[in-house]
Amino acid sequence: MTAQSGMIGTSGEPDRDAKAISTTTGASFQIHLWEDRTRGELWIPEYDPASLVLVNDDFLRIVSSNAVDSGRRTFEFRAVAPGAHRLVFEKRMGWKFTAEDRRVFLVGVIDGAGRMEGR
Numbered sequence: 001m002t003a004q005s006g007m008i009g010t011s012g013e014p015d016r017d018a019k020a021i022s023t024t025t026g027a028s029f030q031i032h033l034w035e036d037r038t039r040g041e042l043w044i045p046e047y048d049p050a051s052l053v054l055v056n057d058d059f060l061r062i063v064s065s066n067a068v069d070s071g072r073r074t075f076e077f078r079a080v081a082p083g084a085h086r087l088v089f090e091k092r093m094g095w096k097f098t099a100e101d102r103r104v105f106l107v108g109v110i111d112g113a114g115r116m117e118g119r
Helices: none
Strands: 002-004 019-024 028-036 041-046 052-061 070-079 083-093 101-110
Touching: 028 041, 028 083, 028 101, 041 070, 070 083, 070 101
Parallel strands: 019 101
Antiparallel strands: 002 019, 028 070, 041 083, 052 070, 083 101
């Protein structure tokens, strides 16, 4: 699995800051995001479950304090279908109707024969 950061698309497109991830069918990959649970932050993933499967969702507390609950949240996905898939994370706060932040990942999945599209 490889991840490339940088700009994809032009400034008018919604995925202009998307990060590209390349993997193969059946392989797992991880995405790490900072989360401050003290503030009520919670990352919510949106994806097609026919293409990607959430295998694990883990939180590692980094800040050591009784009053602070901040750390790194790790999402592990398995690619189950070849093709180009969009994976969106929105940072939600319980009392807000809109997302605080948004991260977009474009996942390119290649099958065992080196094709992006399954037959």
